[in-house]
Amino acid sequence: MADSPEEIYKSIKKIKVIGLMLAVFTILTVGLSYVELPTHSLNIIVGMILATIKAALVALIFMHLNHEKVLIYKFLAFTITFVLALFILFYASSTDPLVFDGF
Amino acid sequence: MDIPYTVSARPDTGLYNAKVGVWLFLASEVMLFGGLFSAYIFLRVGADYPWPVHELNVTMGFINTLVLIGSSVTVLLAWASIKLRKFTAYKVYMAITIACALTFMVIKSFEYRSKFTHYSVTMTDGTILTGHLPHGFDIEFGEVNELTLTVAGKTASIDANPVSYVLPYIKGTAPSFKTEAGEDIQLDSTSFAKLADEARAKAREKQKAEGLKETPNWSIKLKAASPITFSVPPSKLLAKPALDAKSISFRDGTTVEGKIINDKMTIEVDGVDLRGTPEKEKSLAWNEHYLGSAWKNFFIHQRDEAIAEFSKKYDDGKGGLSRDPNKSATHQKEQFYLHIHSPKPESHEASNAAHGAEVHAPKEGHDAGHASHHPEVQLERKDVQFYSNFTPKLNSYYAIYFTLTGLHGLHVIAGALVLAYFLIFDGRRLRENPEHMANRIEVGGLFWHFVDLVWIFLFPLLYLL
Amino acid sequence: MSAAAHSHDHAHDHGHDHHELGFVNKYIFSTDHKVIGIQYAITGLLFLLFGFFLMMLMRWSIAYPGQPIPGFDVVSSIPGLGWVFNEMIGRWAPGGVVNGELYNMLGAMHGTIMVFLGIVPLGFAGFVNFVMPLQIGTIDMAFPKLNMWSYWLFFVSGVMMFASFFVGTGSVQTGWTMYSPLASTTSIAVTNVWMHGHTWWLLAMVFNISASLLGSVNVITTVINLRAKGMTWMRMPFFCWAMFIVSFLLLLAFPPLEVAALLQFSDRVFGSSFFLPTGLMEGGQHLDISGGGSPLLYQHLFWFLAHPEVYVLILPAFAILAEVIPANTRRPLWGYKAMVYGALTLGFLSFLVWAHHMYLTGMGTMMSTYFQITTVLISVPSVILLTGLMISLWGGSIRFTPQMLFASAFLPMFGIGGLTGLPLAFTFIDLALHDTYYVIGHFHYVVAPGTIFALFAGIYHWYPKATGRKMNEFLGKLHFWPSLLGMNMIFAPMFIQGMGGFHRRWYDGGKYFEQTSSASNWFTEFTSSFFSIFGMDVPNNLFGLNVMMSVGAFVLALGQVPFILNFFLSIKGGKEAGSDNPWNATTLEWAAPTPPPHGNFDFEPVVVRGPYEYSVPGMEQDFFPQWESEPGKRAEPSAAPVPAVTAHH
Incomplete structure (x- = not known):
């Protein structure tokens, strides 16, 4: 757990970056859902992969599962x-x- | 008495109690939403209709996603602020988090409301009309002279209560009634209770006199002083009445005889879905007294355009198509789903329609601003197979949509309440034991991130894919 | 490290503080784990009794279909109680004859109450709350307030279940499994779906599940984080291990049931079609539904809970016996480690076998094969557990206290239940036996003379710790023998009837299914001639066995009278326990004062050895408690090894 002030300042920076990444991924998800891939299943798979990446970011960084x-x-x-x-x-x-x- | 390890971590596990607890709770939550997601898979795999894609308001869903991500960030910043002992910053970040939760719920409630007032009517040939029902849908049933209430003796009296269940649906004021004994009464709860007691007592006497094992059914007959007309929503009836029904039964056991006066459903059509119709050009929707041939031609035009565009897009250069049009859900929707934004087909398209467009003009004086955008048709009940507003009743997609988002919404509310409690009522702990407070925010934050995480999956699954 | 010592000091302070608590805070809205445990246990016992009463009515209806319940008029004329009886039962039983609706309600509620409101609260919540924190040597559960909430949520669910009898429609009628589509559509003739017994059942389940969620989070956290110094995982009594695993089952298996309940609730109240297929008809009419759902979905969600639930019912029994048997044979528990790993395997596998309840749903053959394999696999750890307990008897000098009698009866009874379950694991046998009395006999042998006997053993065993007095031995024996006889009279004939094809839902006991019920064999002949000694005219066929089973139920009921008397009279009149450790047991709960005060221990317990050190060679006394470094001397904190600090990752 990040406990010293320097580490906390560092993690604040990280949190903001991850927040932005999540927003970008959301835009990407919405955009890709309007692109017609060869089959709709492929759309679902791509959408789910993006969602899983976002979920992983939340779980690993926000919920600190990367060092639990x-x-x-x-x-x-x-x-x-x-x-x-x-x-x-x-x-x-x-x-x-x-x-x-x-x- | 202090429980050990509420603030500091136990050395061999490295965790304080609340953190173990919240992760266990989250594991249980994972199973809860896991069960719901597996129900989603099960329903989607087994769906016998085109699964709705992009049918919800994507903009609202998108904004809500950003709102939740933002609140996830601020709750972490609040935690970091406590660790740095910046209490004002902590309070500001917490307030923002809670405000985000409220924003989320407000947006959600707008989404829900638009669904509740929007209807979908499946016709007997599979065509689906969507739109608003300006008057709701009631069956008018008139020329009723007698109310008969029959109650099964063995189930005592479950719900027999015409006073609250039948009288409200009388058009105009209820007339006086004549009982079997020849007495004139106004039907209200006292007079009904008296009648019910008498009828029940009579049934019991009969049981005793004839040595029956079970109490026989008892009934009350009331003659109306003047003929009654009912205007009743079908959901209040025991069974869907036949088309030329001579009697209808209310759910409380009251049966009335008479005839159907009007059972037409007025709908302001804003969409026609022909994907389930076997013969699209012969759909009931194109009946002259419904949408008529002008809209039919508009539809044919739109379909042909969609087909032309599709062939251009997927031309494989050898005169064939690189993609099977029957397997493209988008193409199916573009072909067979007609959006209606105007009372008549728009003029440049109408010119393609050689036949004279004859569409029912919106009735005057009624909600002009709204109705003027959509043709209003009066559907006969024989053509209607099923209708519902966009609620869980409509289909399995909306059922799982409302269950998932509703349960998620409850989690948002619960999380916001917990965080608000920390912000408002935990001031003393914040000053005296900020480390403990930081633990609490961390634990509350973990839950909050989980709520965000669930939404990250809900958004694409329900809105986009 | 210091935190434990720190809290220990506080425990001393509170030795005085707890007297200041008012009656309400001390006994009603208490946060003390022992009080909550006793609350759970007593509520559970009351519900067991209530479920038993419902079963008696069913048994009467089965044995004597169409005949009025004896004493019906007497009970309904008692002021007060008569009103309750009439509103609940009487209005469905014209002239005292149980009709089909009532029988269905009784069946559904008997199952629900026994499983969710009887055995789980008593066997899991009651015992774990009272015993586990003492056994691991801590002052209370990790989250005492949540613990209180857990009990009161459970209480609300119990009240709602009970109240559902009084709603106009009566209680649920669709069996404790609530299979859709039947269970989704039975509201059709009701004007207000909220006032339907079924709706209440579903809401009550949501409360019940929340309660068990809070309870299990609490138990797991306590076991993980609050163990006393020196209490390593492998020094933990098997009781705590088994309860720890049960908590995981509750934590992870219950949510899918909550999903099932919510979806069924949505089907009934909001008109959705989660479990209703397209084109469903009822009474010759298409229902006003969209369709598109699947009844199979309900069964998957339901059995995903309900199979682990079976182990939630049986593991507490093993947990209790693992304490009772070593203490009464004066021998260590045989194969402690094997049993721990067996229980862990059992817990894991129990999540992967659920669809063996669904062979007849038209599931594909590949899935059936998969579930057959896992089902047969799971019998291995079950056998390890039973064998461990059985071999623990070997060479012991057994004290036949009442708890030991119940414990030793458990072993063969559970064995019968387990072995008769094996054939049901195979699809081809299940085709014939599905939903017959064979299945009823099988699982009742597991939970009734199985788990419930173990629960009785637990009550006799820990009663002195809770009250300071032992329960009367003679009454205990008077409780045991009729119970054993009654249980076997009820459940053994079920196998014969089941193989004869008796269906579990017949409310007339098979009277009108003559081809099935008129078959006879040596057993029916024995029954018939046995009862003719008493001048009873019992037909010499499978139907006649119903009489024997119902007489068995009556014997069982009589057998509980000494227990109830014993339970209440011994609080003040029992023989004094004599010491804090009346059974000369080795685990930590016996180190606490009797009854344990708020805060439990008057010294800091330090564990220096395994939990079952009985008859250690070369020692004068035949037990060596966990907390003693040498006989009669408490271990010093320095005796415990320093726990390794986990590295940060």
């Missing part, structure tokens, strides 16, 4: 695992065929 304690990484690892299980299994079960030909 091991314990918190452990919590989050489990949570992310289960959320992914939720996404993947929901998706798989809504597209899974009734007839199964083996692996």
